[in-house]
Each structure stands twice: as structure tokens, then as C-alpha cells.
Amino acid sequence: MKKRIHDIDLFRKYPHEVQNELFQNLINTAKGTEWGKKYGYSDELSVREFQERVPVTTYEELYPYIERVMMGEQNLLWPSKVEWFAKSSGTTNARSKFIPVSPESLEDCHYKGGKDMLSIYVNLYPETKLFTGKGLSIGGSHRPSEINSKINCGDVSAVIMQNLPIWAEAIRTPPLKIALMDKWEEKIEKMVEVTVPENVTSMSGVPTWTYVLLKRILEVTGKNNILEVWPNLELFTHGAVAFGPYRQLFKEIIPSDKMNYLEVYNASEGFFGIQDQAGTEDEMLLMLDYGVYYEFIPMDQFEEENPKTMTLDQVELGKNYAIVISTNAGLWRYKIGDTIRFTSLSPYRIKISGRTKHxxxxxxxxxxxxxxxxxxxxxxxxxxxxxxxxxxxxxxxxxxxxxxxxxxxxxxxxxxxxxxxxxxxxxxxxxxxxxxxxxxxxxxxxxxxxxxxxxxxxxxxxxxxxxxxxxxxxxxxxxxxxxxxxxxxxxxxxx
Structure with missing residues (x-):
């Protein structure tokens, strides 16, 4: 963990060098794919040429490629074999998005984010007793694709859980067969049954659904607050929605000044930010070495037909930007639909300000x-x-x-x-x-x-x-x- 903190300090100090090296690695890796050949990816491709050749894309524009990968074709957007797709639940529209999850994005982005979250937390709170108990994870479910049974689709949390190493199962609760149940109300009852006897020291999940579980635990146990159930609980890692409106809700159900809250910015498309300072609500360090190359569209130009993007060295404090990413799962200049503001440029820290459609x-x-x-x-x-x-x-x-x-x-x-x-x-x-x-x-x-x-x-x-x-x-x-x-x-x- 100390070694990783050193690596994080390096991209804090040299953000542009890290992003430029990552950009070249992405281009070099994908130059033999159908997409890479179409847009002339090569060892010499510069960022400026990349921006001129490759259009900013939406899910609808990438979908013909994604659909072909889901049908079994490979080496279209990314050279590695893609067999998992994160079913995006960023909105409640009936139509779902299926985001490719490559072995590299799973290991070097999603898992790396989870490990960094722990490294940063331990660095902030060296006296932690986090590892004396288990982590409670509230996730979704997955199932084979309707168009190809060899391809699996589900919430990104379920994709991550299903692919975790065996040792990870020993330090988390509930067991995988319960964590991945698709009937939510039945899952809640099973989770209450198996997690109450555990020594839970940390939780991770969306505030809304986590609260539903905690409230049900109190109803079943008859306890006054969650610390009567799990006296060693010390951390809630949360994401997906802003925590501000929920803070008082959690303080009432977990009445302790020693309870810590850590915000993360993880999505189906990748893991992007981690709160790296104690007491800085909603402000996160932008993680720059996760196989994600960042560009930003000023929101006053977002509706333009071919908006000009800014690289990390061009952004300004306090302005609203839509995020554009190129990733080690084959998303190229992809608008993820989130907007952020920079709260610091050295190092680069951000706050999520909303959605481009919300x-x-x-x-x-x-x-x-x-x-x-x-x-x-x-x-x-x-x-x-x-x-x-x-x-x-x-x-x-x-x-x-x-x-x-x-x-x-x-x-x-x-x-x-x-x-x-x-x-x-x-x-x-x-x-x-x-x-x-x-x-x-x-x-x-x-x-x-x-x-x-x-x-x-x-x-x-x-x-x-x-x-x-x-x-x-x-x-x-x-x-x-x-x-x-x-x-x-x-x-x-x-x-």
C-alpha cells in the first residue's frame, strides 16, 4: 500500500507526462484493431492528430461495434478478448447500455481503483482496524446476454464481484451467491440473515440502497442503530449519487464521530476518482493511471456538432465540463454523460456536478x-x-x-x-x-x-x-x- 501511495504521488506531480504516456500505450495497443486501422492509429500519432481524425462519440455511434463484439467478433475496438459487458444503469430509461469490460480495464482500472481506495484510506487513517473484519458489498446481478450465451452482462458491481480472486471472497460479505441475486427484495432478506452475525468493519455501495438494507437490519434485529449490530463499523465507501442529502440520514443510523465516509467516482465505463483528503466532501482526486485518457468539453460548447475538447493541461478551475474518455476497453473519445468541475489543478481534483441530460x-x-x-x-x-x-x-x-x-x-x-x-x-x-x-x-x-x-x-x-x-x-x-x-x-x- 505504501508503494502504491508513492505511485499516486508521482501522477500528482507529473500528471501530463503520465497521461501522455498512457495515451501512447492505448494507441499502440489498439493500432491493429478494426477501429485503429480505420482512424490510422500508429506509433507516431499525436494527441492533436487523434482529435482531428477521431470524432467524439456517443453510445449510439459506438453501438454497431459493441453489438458485433457481443455477437462474438473480436479485435474491433480493443485487441483483448471481451466477454463481459457492464449494463449501464446511469438512467432509469428502459433502454440499457452495454459497456465492454476488457481484462485490462477490469484489472488496471476497476480493481486498481478498489485497491487504491484502501491504500488511500489506510494512509489517511493509519490506526484503522478495517482488516480485522469483513467488508459488506451491495451489488447488482449478471446473466448471459440474450443475443449470445457466451457473453455475460450485468451491473458493473456484479461483473467485478464475479471476477474477484478467491481470497477476496473470504474478506467480504455476503457470499457471492447472495450478493449476485437478481430479485432485490429477496436478496435484502438474505443479506440481513447472513450479514448480521458477521463482524462488518466497512460497507460499500450506493447510499440509497445501502440505507434500505441498514433500515431493514434494524427492523429485523430490533436494535436502535447499526453500531449495536456492528460495533466495529468504521467506513462507508459510497458513489453513484451525491452524498450530501444523505449525510444526516447515515449519521442518525450510525451515530459515531469515528465513522468515516469516502467518496469514489466509479461507473460502468471506468473508475475515475477517489476522495484523498479527510473532510473534503464530494471532492476527489482524478486518477490518471487507470488506462483512461481524459478530454473535456466546456458545457457552453457541448451542443455543438463537433465540439472542441480540452486536454488536462488546458482546463480551468470552477468551469463545468463534460467528460470524454478513451479507455483500455475500447471506448474512443466517448462522452460518458457526466459533468465535473475542477476544484484543484495541482493535483487535479474534481467534483461531480451532474449529468449532461439531467x-x-x-x-x-x-x-x-x-x-x-x-x-x-x-x-x-x-x-x-x-x-x-x-x-x-x-x-x-x-x-x-x-x-x-x-x-x-x-x-x-x-x-x-x-x-x-x-x-x-x-x-x-x-x-x-x-x-x-x-x-x-x-x-x-x-x-x-x-x-x-x-x-x-x-x-x-x-x-x-x-x-x-x-x-x-x-x-x-x-x-x-x-x-x-x-x-x-x-x-x-x-x-
């Missing part, structure tokens, strides 16, 4: 997920509320009525005063987003937000209806249409 800009207000989560967090802190989930959508202008935003929020603990909560939500949005503030002046373009307190189980019912319970599935925080909001309200018979 925002509200119906009236020029440009509200992004980061704004919404900051406002929800502040309103919760001030009113004593605790939330489990939320979504928001525009209210369109009509005859005689102004536009606005409509929020559906499921509370674990309702605010003392919903009207005050709504006021603080609105005021915080005005503080953090000048465009929203301008549109709210005198209610000219935007009236104040409408907030509905949803009954508990509202979002779970909708995910169940969509067949999206568990795994890495999550509720879209913001949408520029009313589709999600109206679906959720319809499924739950909310007027």
Missing part, C-alpha cells in the same frame, strides 16, 4: 444537479428534515400562469415546516445559480417552486414498476421534461 433549463435558468443537491442539503439542515430521494421538473407556462419548478421529495423525517423548507430551497438556488436568480426576480419568468412531500416508498414503487430495483439504479434528480415526475406520480396515484 438539468432543468426550460426558461434559461440552467439548474444543474449540483445546484439542486446544495439547495436540498441546506434546506434539510435548517429545518431538521432528512430525505431519501427527490426529483424535479419544470412547470411550463400556460394561459395566465407563469413557469416554475415542481419538486417531489420523499422524506425519512419531514421538515418542521414545509413552507420554510420550500423558501430555503428557493433561496439557496438563487444564491448558487445567478441564472435562476435572474429568472426569479419579481417572479417575472419563474414563480417560486412547488414542493410535494411524497409518502415513504414512492420512489421504490416507481423503480419496482420499471424493473429497476437495486444494483446501481437511481432516480433522475432533474429532468428538462415532466416525463419522470408524472410517471412517478401516476404509479403512486398522487394527485
Amino acid at each position: 438539468f432543468i433549463n426550460a426558461f434559461g435558468e440552467e439548474v444543474i444537479v449540483e445546484n439542486a443537491e446544495a439547495a436540498i442539503t441546506k434546506a434539510c439542515e435548517a429545518t431538521g428534515a432528512i430525505i431519501t430521494n427527490f426529483t424535479a421538473a419544470p412547470v411550463y407556462m400556460g394561459s395566465g400562469k407563469r413557469g416554475g419548478h415542481e419538486w417531489l421529495i420523499e422524506f425519512e423525517k419531514a421538515p418542521d415546516n414545509l413552507k420554510q423548507f420550500t423558501y430555503l430551497l428557493d433561496e439557496t438556488l438563487r444564491e448558487v445559480n445567478s441564472d435562476y436568480d435572474a429568472k426569479r426576480q419579481n417572479d417575472i419568468a419563474l414563480q417560486g417552486p412547488i414542493v410535494h412531500a411524497a409518502p415513504q416508498g414512492t420512489f421504490m414503487n416507481w423503480l419496482r414498476d420499471k424493473g429497476k430495483l437495486g444494483g446501481q439504479n437511481k432516480v433522475p434528480r432533474l429532468s428538462n421534461s415532466r416525463e419522470y415526475l408524472e410517471e412517478i406520480m401516476q404509479v403512486n396515484n398522487l394527485g
Whole structure:
């Protein structure tokens, strides 16, 4: 672990050299693939030539190649044999994405990220007792592809678990046969049964689903908090959604100042960031030696037909960028759909600010997920509320009525005063987003937000209806249409 910290320090100090060397390795490795031949990959290919020749791609544009690999063809995007695909659950749309997972991306990206997470944690907390117990992992499931039984598809967490070495199974819980069950509600009951007797010292997973499990454990055991079940629990590693709105929820169920929380940025496409400082909420070190070459599109240019990308040495602090990656699984100049901001350029640290498709800009207000989560967090802190989930959508202008935003929020603990909560939500949005503030002046373009307190189980019912319970599935925080909001309200018979 100490040796790896030294390697991490090297890319902190020499980020551009590490990325340039990685770029050349990717190009040299893939030059004999169908894609590499099409775009003239060679030992001499420069980054500038690469950007000129290879278009920025979306999943839809790469899919013809991905589909052929799923049918059994090889050496199309990447030379290694690809037999696993991560089924992307970044949205709750019915259509899934299947992201290739090569042996290199599994070993040098996903597994390396997991090992680095432990190395960084031990470096931050050298007195840790983490390894005296087991790690609780909450993952998804996998199954053979419908178009080729020799190919396996599933949540990236399930792909990782299934391919872990045998020794790793001894230090984690629950057993693989339970961890990979596909019936979520049955899986929860089995997980409670087998994990309660264990000495669990750490947990990893999506905050939403982890909380569902912990709450069920308390119901079954009759305990007041999780430390009465697992007294040596000290770490929760979380990702997929921002933790700010959930922080109080976890503090109540795990009441200890010694409990540590570590954010990671892992996705179906790769493992990108790890929180490397104690007490820096949502800020992560960009991991630069995982077989991922990074480019960035300024969000004010994102909708352009052929947007100009920036390399790491060209980015600026505080600006919103869409991430573009080229990887050791054969994703080339691929837009993953996430947006980030740089909080430090030496070393490169980032915050996830949202999704390229998850925002509200119906009236020029440009509200992004980061704004919404900051406002929800502040309103919760001030009113004593605790939330489990939320979504928001525009209210369109009509005859005689102004536009606005409509929020559906499921509370674990309702605010003392919903009207005050709504006021603080609105005021915080005005503080953090000048465009929203301008549109709210005198209610000219935007009236104040409408907030509905949803009954508990509202979002779970909708995910169940969509067949999206568990795994890495999550509720879209913001949408520029009313589709999600109206679906959720319809499924739950909310007027």
C-alpha cells in the first residue's frame, strides 16, 4: 500500500507526462484493431492528430461495434478478448447500455481503483482496524446476454464481484451467491440473515440502497442503530449519487464521530476518482493511471456538432465540463454523460456536478444537479428534515400562469415546516445559480417552486414498476421534461 501511495504521488506531480504516456500505450495497443486501422492509429500519432481524425462519440455511434463484439467478433475496438459487458444503469430509461469490460480495464482500472481506495484510506487513517473484519458489498446481478450465451452482462458491481480472486471472497460479505441475486427484495432478506452475525468493519455501495438494507437490519434485529449490530463499523465507501442529502440520514443510523465516509467516482465505463483528503466532501482526486485518457468539453460548447475538447493541461478551475474518455476497453473519445468541475489543478481534483441530460433549463435558468443537491442539503439542515430521494421538473407556462419548478421529495423525517423548507430551497438556488436568480426576480419568468412531500416508498414503487430495483439504479434528480415526475406520480396515484 505504501508503494502504491508513492505511485499516486508521482501522477500528482507529473500528471501530463503520465497521461501522455498512457495515451501512447492505448494507441499502440489498439493500432491493429478494426477501429485503429480505420482512424490510422500508429506509433507516431499525436494527441492533436487523434482529435482531428477521431470524432467524439456517443453510445449510439459506438453501438454497431459493441453489438458485433457481443455477437462474438473480436479485435474491433480493443485487441483483448471481451466477454463481459457492464449494463449501464446511469438512467432509469428502459433502454440499457452495454459497456465492454476488457481484462485490462477490469484489472488496471476497476480493481486498481478498489485497491487504491484502501491504500488511500489506510494512509489517511493509519490506526484503522478495517482488516480485522469483513467488508459488506451491495451489488447488482449478471446473466448471459440474450443475443449470445457466451457473453455475460450485468451491473458493473456484479461483473467485478464475479471476477474477484478467491481470497477476496473470504474478506467480504455476503457470499457471492447472495450478493449476485437478481430479485432485490429477496436478496435484502438474505443479506440481513447472513450479514448480521458477521463482524462488518466497512460497507460499500450506493447510499440509497445501502440505507434500505441498514433500515431493514434494524427492523429485523430490533436494535436502535447499526453500531449495536456492528460495533466495529468504521467506513462507508459510497458513489453513484451525491452524498450530501444523505449525510444526516447515515449519521442518525450510525451515530459515531469515528465513522468515516469516502467518496469514489466509479461507473460502468471506468473508475475515475477517489476522495484523498479527510473532510473534503464530494471532492476527489482524478486518477490518471487507470488506462483512461481524459478530454473535456466546456458545457457552453457541448451542443455543438463537433465540439472542441480540452486536454488536462488546458482546463480551468470552477468551469463545468463534460467528460470524454478513451479507455483500455475500447471506448474512443466517448462522452460518458457526466459533468465535473475542477476544484484543484495541482493535483487535479474534481467534483461531480451532474449529468449532461439531467438539468432543468426550460426558461434559461440552467439548474444543474449540483445546484439542486446544495439547495436540498441546506434546506434539510435548517429545518431538521432528512430525505431519501427527490426529483424535479419544470412547470411550463400556460394561459395566465407563469413557469416554475415542481419538486417531489420523499422524506425519512419531514421538515418542521414545509413552507420554510420550500423558501430555503428557493433561496439557496438563487444564491448558487445567478441564472435562476435572474429568472426569479419579481417572479417575472419563474414563480417560486412547488414542493410535494411524497409518502415513504414512492420512489421504490416507481423503480419496482420499471424493473429497476437495486444494483446501481437511481432516480433522475432533474429532468428538462415532466416525463419522470408524472410517471412517478401516476404509479403512486398522487394527485
